[in-house]
Amino acid sequence: MASLSAEDEGKVLVDADGQTIGIVTTVEENTAYVDPDAGITAAVMSAIGRGETNEDAIVVEGDLVETVTDAELRLGSSA
Numbered sequence: 884m885a886s887l888s889a890e891d892e893g894k895v896l897v898d899a900d901g902q903t904i905g906i907v908t909t910v911e912e913n914t915a916y917v918d919p920d921a922g923i924t925a926a927v928m929s930a931i932g933r934g935e936t937n938e939d940a941i942v943v944e945g946d947l948v949e950t951v952t953d954a955e956l957r958l959g960s961s962a
């Protein structure tokens with residue numbers, strides 16, 4: 884289980900196999916909201932704290948995230 888924070892906004896969410904799912908646009912209360920269609924603009928806006936949660940966002944609880952690095956959040960194999 885990972886502890887997610889606003890510092891994780893703008894990072895890429897990947898599955899256990901390293902396949903990109905989307906970009907974390909917002910983090911609230913240890914929950915990441917991921918835009919599966921985000922481009923480079925969304926990544927930059929999220930990284931500077933200007934990300935927005937849209938209705939297509941994928942909701943990822945912190946307990947599903949196995950690893951957090953400077954660039955990505957990686958889901959565990961059970962996610």
